Amino acid sequence: MASIKSASNVTGAFMAPSSELAPLHGGDLAAASRLFPGAPEPFLDLSTGINPNPYPVPPLAPDLWTKLPEPEALSRLAAMAAQAYGAPSSAHIAVAPGTQILVALAVGLVPPGRAAVLGPTYAEHARLARLAGYRVTEVSNVEELGEADLVIVVNPNNPDGRIVDREALLTIADRLRPRGGLLIVDEAFMDVGPKCASLGDEAARGNIVVLRSFGKFFGLAGLRLGFVLASTDLATALAASLGPWPVSGAALAIGTTALADTAWRAATRVSLAGSAQRLDAMLTNAKLEIVGGTALFRLTRSPAAPELFQHLGRAGIFTRRFAEESSWLRFGLPGDEPQWQRLSAALDSFGKSPR
Numbered sequence: 001m002a003s004i005k006s007a008s009n010v011t012g013a014f015m016a017p018s019s020e021l022a023p024l025h026g027g028d029l030a031a032a033s034r035l036f037p038g039a040p041e042p043f044l045d046l047s048t049g050i051n052p053n054p055y056p057v058p059p060l061a062p063d064l065w066t067k068l069p070e071p072e073a074l075s076r077l078a079a080m081a082a083q084a085y086g087a088p089s090s091a092h093i094a095v096a097p098g099t100q101i102l103v104a105l106a107v108g109l110v111p112p113g114r115a116a117v118l119g120p121t122y123a124e125h126a127r128l129a130r131l132a133g134y135r136v137t138e139v140s141n142v143e144e145l146g147e148a149d150l151v152i153v154v155n156p157n158n159p160d161g162r163i164v165d166r167e168a169l170l171t172i173a174d175r176l177r178p179r180g181g182l183l184i185v186d187e188a189f190m191d192v193g194p195k196c197a198s199l200g201d202e203a204a205r206g207n208i209v210v211l212r213s214f215g216k217f218f219g220l221a222g223l224r225l226g227f228v229l230a231s232t233d234l235a236t237a238l239a240a241s242l243g244p245w246p247v248s249g250a251a252l253a254i255g256t257t258a259l260a261d262t263a264w265r266a267a268t269r270v271s272l273a274g275s276a277q278r279l280d281a282m283l284t285n286a287k288l289e290i291v292g293g294t295a296l297f298r299l300t301r302s303p304a305a306p307e308l309f310q311h312l313g314r315a316g317i318f319t320r321r322f323a324e325e326s327s328w329l330r331f332g333l334p335g336d337e338p339q340w341q342r343l344s345a346a347l348d349s350f351g352k353s354p355r
Contacts, residue, residue, distance in 0.1 A: 052335030054219025160292030191217035
């Protein structure tokens with residue numbers, strides 16, 4: 001039977017060697033330039049689900065770059081994250097340099113056994129579980145999650161935006177508890193999802209780990225800031241594995257200010273929803289079937305997706321294709337009117353080109 005590990009055991013999950021390579025991700029514009037060497041630059045990067053209109057970074061005190069981050073600043077950010085994401089208290093928060101490292105650490109909270117990942121989704125989750133020694137199965141619906149020791153659900157999901165009902169997730173957590181299993185819910189896109197679907201307020205249950213990404217919604221992915229919401233024991237274990245200075249002083253200051261800016265957050269949710277509707281109309285007009293997404297990206301399906309990917313790439317527009325499903329193409333949001341017009345023109349010219 002699996003059991004939740006103590007803080008002293010968390011960092012041992014990745015000692016075993018593995019030849020598994022990291023999967024490809026969006027946002028690699030150097031790769032785009034190599035793939036489309038004659039394309040006009042700069043590329044319009046629609047290959048990620050990152051807000052193209054980022055939070056306005058406030059002026060930063062010079063000593064944020066010259067001093068070690070203050071523990072009090074870390075505590076303030078944790079308190080603000082608890083308030084913003086609905087955790088019971090700041091004791092249920094661990095701050096990290098992005099959620100990527102949190103997935104790697106969280107899978108080590110349970111001794112390796114069977115892991116089930118609800119897919120299709122980020123390939124990285126299954127890869128990290130395998131690196132930790134799990135036997136990983138990807139399943140297509142909640143009912144197939146079975147008797148795993150570790151269950152990973154991305155909610156809302158990437159790339160299709162699927163949302164799993166919170167009661168279904170709580171049932172899974174209850175089923176895992178008697179055998180010491182763990183449920184990891186990656187809520188990277190929950191800032192634009194239905195608030196009632198988040199499990200942030202259930203962090204105290206003891207076998208639920210919720211991950212929240214800062215960079216996607218706030219458009220500051222390069223800041224590398226993320227949060228885990230969990231029981232105090234698990235949050236403490238993860239925080240201990242990250243050490244006393246998990247993020248920079250600049251990340252602490254920007255994160256605290258942005259999370260406290262409720263007016264910007266509310267206005268941005270409305271703005272992103274409107275942009276997603278505009279993108280829907282543009283993609284539908286291009287004869288693409290919209291099969292899912294969130295307010296930060298749309299997933300389309302078309303038998304001509306491989307040709308469209310090439311056409312857009314030659315026009316300097318980088319989208320996200322999927323090796324496992326060649327008919328899929330995912331579009332992020334353009335950031336300003338010239339970018340919208342550039343995408344519109346490229347889609348129009350594809351519709352008129354002989355194939």
